[in-house]
Amino acid sequence: MRIAVTGSIATDHLMAFPGRFVDQLLPDQLEHVSLSFLVDTLQVRRGGVAANIAFGLGGLGLDPLLVGAVGPDFAEYEVWLKEHGVDTGSVYVSSDHQTARFMCMTDQDTNQIAAFYAGAMAEAGRVDLRAVHDRAPLDLVLVSPNDPGAMVRHTEQARDLDIDFAADPSQQLARLTGAEVRSLVTGARWLFTNEYESALLRERAGWSRQEVLDRVGTWVTTLGAQGVRIDRMGAPAVTVGAVPDVRAEDPTGVGDAFRSGFLAAVSWGLKLESAAQLGCAMSALALVTVGSQAYEVRPERLLATVRAVYGEHAAGLLEAKLGRSA
Template identity: 90%
Template sequence: MRIAVTGSIATDHLMAFPGRFVDQLLPDQLEHVSLSFLVDTLQVRRGGVAANIAFGLGGLLLEPVLVGAVGPDFAEYEVWLKEHGVDTGSVYVSCEHQTARFMCMTDQDSNQIAAFYAGAMAEAGRIDLRGVHDRTPLDLVLVSPNDPGAMVRHTEQARELGIPFAADPSQQLARLTGAEVRSLVTGARWLFTNEYESALLRERAGWSHAEVLDRVGTWVTTLGAQGVRIDRKGEPALTVPAVPDVHAEDPTGVGDAFRSGFLAAVSWGLAMETAAQLGCAMSALVLATVGSQAYEIRPERLLATVRAVYGGRAAGLLAAKLGRPA
């Protein structure tokens, strides 16, 4: 399956705060917050939701097509992605802006405060999916957080071209209008959110949980340490537990890695339960490292995790696709 991953490509500036954010917030002063946090560490890493997902898919040998906008500072990052199996031939290079920046601070409870500078991402709407599809025929388009206009355009173009699409509005839900959310979701084969985003999506769209399920094929909701829930209209919810006892180094990119594993498995024709299990195993790899592309996919290690947590049958199903003995 040829998957196009549309969305943000960015450089991450990751900082660690040794305390708890909640201890710094005064309940009677929340309307006048003025805080500065002294952090212990700063890590500058490659990131962006689309690039993170493409990196994971590349590591699983899917050769994804990355579709996003970057600045002239992208050259080194592009080499890195190509070396990890990502097709960058459809990345748009801006002459006016630098590649986007994600600045994130994480406290000791893994809570995060972040800011995102769009930079070249604001030009992502100039990318025409027709040209991408002509260059390399696509089987699925994943629309992940990006410039809102680009998200709407790429969703509409996927419909026009008859290409199945997956909706992953996540971090952009706060910026999207109700009409934009409804447009992005309607007709999606897959809808990805976390638990908070699922509530925000319903609020923005003005739909109930059942009304969302009327409009999508499958709704995948990540639940952090509780794993993932998969909902389909007229069927009981399927819940898959997360990999337990993972030492959390940094949560940045965990959801992106889940999407990589999940989409890789369904592209191989495996059941959704197995897809969610691989997604959770991929998430554990990222959670245990600092940086959303600092992990290494070793099939033997990945299968060992799946076998230990989900059993031999799940590991056997995935082993054949990963080219390793069960």
């Protein structure tokens, strides 16, 4: 399966705050918040949702095609992605803006406060999926957080080209209108959210949970330490627990790692439970590192995790596929 991953490509500035954000918030002063946090560390890493997911897919041997917009400062990052199995031939390079910046603080409870500067991402709508599809025929288009106009355009183009698409609006739900959310979700083969985003998506779209399921093939909701729930119309929910007892270094990019594992397993023709198990194992790899692309995809390590957490049968279903990705 050839997957085009559309969305943000960014440089991450990751900071660690040694306290708890909630201890700094005064309930009777929330209308007048003015806070500054003294952080202990700053790490500058490669990131962006689309690039993170493509990195994970590349590590699993899928040759993903990255679609997004960057600035002239992308050269070194591009080499890194190519070295990790990502096709960057459809990335648009702006002559006017630098690559997007993600600035994030994480407290000791792994809560996060973040800001995102779009930069070149604002030009992502200039990428034409028709040209991408002509260059490398696509089987699936993942529409992840990006310039809102680009997200809508790429979704519409996937429909026009009769290519299956996956909707992953996540962080951009705060910026999307109700009409845009409904457009992005309707007809998606896959819908990805976390638990909070699932509620926000329903509020933005003005739909009930049932009305969302009426419009998508499969709805995948990540639940943090509780794992993942997978819902489909007319079928019982599939639930898979997360990998337990993982030392959390940095939650940035953990959901992206899950998506790469899940979509890789789906592309191999495996069942939803196996896809969720591989997704959770990939999440655990990302969680113990600082930076969304700091982990190494090692099939033997993934299989050991799956075997220990989900059992020998689960590992056996994945073993042949993961062996080919080595």
